Amino acid sequence: MQSASSVPSPALAADPRLAPSYYVQPDGLGLYVTALLKRCHSVFDIKAAMTADLDDGVLLRCDDGIVEAGALIQGEVMVQAGARIEAGAQVIGPVLVCAGSVVSAGALVRDHSVIGPGCRIGFGAEITRSLIAGHVFMKHPGFIGDSVIGRRVNIGAFCSTTGLRCDRGPVAEPAIEEITVNLDGRRIATGQTKFGAVIGDEVALPAGTVLSPGTLIGPRTVLYPRDHVGGFLPSGSRVR
Numbered sequence: 480m481q482s483a484s485s486v487p488s489p490a491l492a493a494d495p496r497l498a499p500s501y502y503v504q505p506d507g508l509g510l511y512v513t514a515l516l517k518r519c520h521s522v523f524d525i526k527a528a529m530t531a532d533l534d535d536g537v538l539l540r541c542d543d544g545i546v547e548a549g550a551l552i553q554g555e556v557m558v559q560a561g562a563r564i565e566a567g568a569q570v571i572g573p574v575l576v577c578a579g580s581v582v583s584a585g586a587l588v589r590d591h592s593v594i595g596p597g598c599r600i601g602f603g604a605e606i607t608r609s610l611i612a613g614h615v616f617m618k619h620p621g622f623i624g625d626s627v628i629g630r631r632v633n634i635g636a637f638c639s640t641t642g643l644r645c646d647r648g649p650v651a652e653p654a655i656e657e658i659t660v661n662l663d664g665r666r667i668a669t670g671q672t673k674f675g676a677v678i679g680d681e682v683a684l685p686a687g688t689v690l691s692p693g694t695l696i697g698p699r700t701v702l703y704p705r706d707h708v709g710g711f712l713p714s715g716s717r718v719r
Contacts, residue, residue: 482491496662496711497521502698503629508613509559509577509652511538512595515610522677522695523669525610525627530591533573544576555588577613595630604634609675619686626675629698635686640675642692660693662711669693679714 495501498521505516516530519525530539533555544558547566554572558564560577567584570576574588577596582588585602592606595613600606603620610627617623619636626640644656654672661667676690679698684690688702691709700716702708712718 488507495661496695496697496713497523497667499525499627501706502677502695503612504625504680508630509596511575512577512593512610512612514614515593516612522627523671523674526591526608526671526674529593529610530608533575533591533593539576544578583618608673624675625671625673627677629678629680629682631681632678633683635684635688637686638684638688638690640690640694642675644692658692660695660711662695 499516499519500634502522503516505513515525517527519528538557541557541559542691543560544562546552546558546564549566550564551569556570556572557575558577559578561578562580563582564570564576568582568586570582570588571590573576573590575593577594578580579596580594580598582600583602586600587605588594588600589607591608594600594611597614598611599616599618601618605622607624609623610624612628613630615628615632617634621636621638623635623640625642643650644658653658656672658671658674659666660669674693676694676696678696679700681699682696684706685702689704689707694709695711697712697714697716699714700712700718703719
């Protein structure tokens with residue numbers, strides 16, 4: 480469902496602030512994550528492309544990583560060499576866990592997620608339908624859903640994305656209201672009814688931060704402790 484006042488994303492395809500490369504430098508993130516980011520024209524394309532890849536079986540099957548006895552695995556879960564899913568973790572596929580990443584005891588990684596190389600997903604962390612690009616620390620309880628997280632992002636304790644509108648009456652499941660983002664006063668259609676956030680490279684979310692649906696945070700933005708963040712934050716912003 481698209482609001483009459485929103486701008487379709489194809490109309491703004493040339494806006495560099497919607498390109499994956501504005502938020503995440505793709506090189507050095509492993510073959511799959513690098514190729515995924517380079518072939519998507521907009522950040523709004525990433526989740527659909529990743530979902531199709533996981534569903535269609537285009538990813539090379541890999542079972543060279545370690546799945547400890549006591550890990551709860553459901554569905555297709557691909558674990559690359561050097562990656563580990565610890566006893567007590569729960570992973571519900573389809574999911575790809577890339578080289579060097581660790582999904583620790585008490586973590587929950589749900590369907591249609593890619594955990595890029597070198598990540599640490601800790602106790603109480605929940606991830607679903609998201610790309611965690613690489614070298615991300617989410618070592619404490621929190622939630623990331625329907626989102627794209629850049630390299631070397633640190634997600635503090637009890638941080639959460641929100642991907643669902645709740646200002647139009649009772650919440651429906653599946654969701655029916657499209658999420659839009661705001662750039663220069665223009666509401667831009669994402670084409671998705673659940674869209675959390677895009678967080679650029681080297682951003683640290685302070686503990687307890689909640690992100691509104693459709694939040695776009697440019698790389699190297701500095702966020703001071705606050706309980707709520709939304710909208711578009713350009714690269715290198717400082718937000719108190």
